[in-house]
Amino acid sequence: MRSILAAVRLALRAILRSKLRASLTVLGILIGVAAVVVVVALGTGVRNRIGGEISSLGANLIYIWPQATQVSGAKGSAKDSGRLTEADGMALGKEATSIALVAPFSSTSMQVVAGDKNWATSVMGVTRSYWEVRAFEFSKGQSWTEADEQLKTKVIVLGDTVRENLFGSGDGIGEYVRIGKYPFRVIAVLAKKGQSPFGEDQDDRILMPMGSFRSRILPTAPGRVQQLMASATDTLTVDRAVGQIEQILRQRHHIGPDEEPDFVIRTQAEFRKSQEQIFDTLQALLASVAAVSLLVGGIGVMNIMLVSVTERTREIGIRMAIGAGEADIMVQFLVEAVTLSVLGGVVGLAFGVAIIAVLSRALEWSMELPLQAVVAAVGTSGAIGIVFGFFPARRAARLDPIDALRHE
């Protein structure tokens, strides 16, 4: 152990003797390790973020959209051909055993006015089950009642972004907001939720009973909705719930098993998968850059160690004459190679950590650098030193002492 420490000290002295050369040599390893560390942290950041966003949608969420069927080769727009109704939603809630709740949903973009302020936002018609399906909570006030839904009352619930833009620091409860032709009374404000995985601000919305929306904001055929949201009874029953929805809706819409359905079903897991796929690709790309960089770095270390062995042939000869065995010389140069590349690895690690700090601040992602990744990064650079330092060290150890002593 002590002899290894002495060898490290010797190696450090040899490295410090040519600082510029050493720093250029370890650049590859430095970049490689920094890249690995950043990639790992980015990975955790992305996973945290996607996980957080997806669960902010609500647990076990399933979306159902109408889909235009092809009529003589021309696809109509989704809204025209949409045949999804509140009755469909109720049927799903009643018949599908794996579905806990169904919430109908329609929305449109509107300019809304309160006093001298106005704001462009999404106005949505929903039912009370929406709160649970999408996991919304109230920071002020409470939901409308069944009577409000029946009577198509002009009441609204504000997202926090809308509240802030219309009422500043006030909560706006009891105030009136004009949407289109009618004034609506604010009865509640939603708790802040942040961005959805689709990049939309989930707090920038105004919600009202479905009936009110259909009769006063966006007149449509009776019972028609733009979207249905359902939540499965459990994470494990999501797939079964999708099957049940498919079956029930085909039956209700009179679509045969071989025909193209007039609706689309998407689950949270699919969103997650498609998002993760993008980041996995990105991560693989960065990882391969890191791998190439580490390889190049390793070759750099080997190159410089070969140069070092040639330069110090006479020193090797002297050491051999004085009684250094092959193993002593081998260890000396191997330790030098490992020290060099571990130095590069440690500096790379520091750079990586700095980059992570900057990135996590800029992106507002919570990134972690697991201890294993740190150990692996330093370990990898050490391993590179051993692998690429082996050949030069062996060459040094196998020198003939007489030739080495004669070397100028």
Next chain:
Amino acid sequence: MAGAGADDGADDLIQLEEVTKVYATEAVTVRALRRIDLCIPRGEFVAIVGQSGSGKSTMMNILGCLDRPTSGRYVLDGIDVGTRSNDARAIVRNRLIGFVFQGFNLLPRTTALENVELPLVYRGIPAAQRHRQAEAALEAVSLADRMHHTPNQLSGGQQQRVAIARALVTSPPLLLADEPTGNLDTRTSYEVLELLQRLNRSGITIVLVTHEHDIAACATRVITMRDGLVKTDQYNRPAVDAAAALAELPRPDEEAAPEAPAS
């Protein structure tokens, strides 16, 4: 061709029996040593002289366990070292032989003390003890005040004395000196020789290779080589006393003054 000192005593430090060394290249075969028989008892100061190509360097390499004889036996301090592996010969070099070279062969950018410690490092001796031994060896060659100087801060004579301290620090029975005065002026040469003679008197066996007869005259026994054979082998009676020779030299001029003569 038995050497003058060959009395078959068990106290021979070096025994060479029919040692040959052949260098074979594609074009030529060089017979550097041809069946050499030689015994060197402990305590001798032997000079090996000869012109270049006489085989004296090859002899030196074999005596120093840096090279293996093509055939024949080499027994050093009772150990048949001719057939040992590279690592075993490294250990032999470390334990039994101290080397002094023409070009000093000190590690550059390394202090005198560290240079002298080096053989002890390969012996696995702890740092504190290494320090003590190396300091003692440097004191023995009157360089205690230059311990922390690097070779480029030392004169040629001082560097050679560091090299001698390095050779002595392990207290080996044999000191091999390959043209130790080759890079030194006459005065410094005699200073080094005086040091070697003093060491020899304290018991260490010295084998010195040189092509200068003035230098060889300081040894107790001179072996002349030619064409890979021992040509003559005789004792100097008496050997030239280097200290006396030094005293007869003209006074050193001012530039040489900083180098303290070995006392």
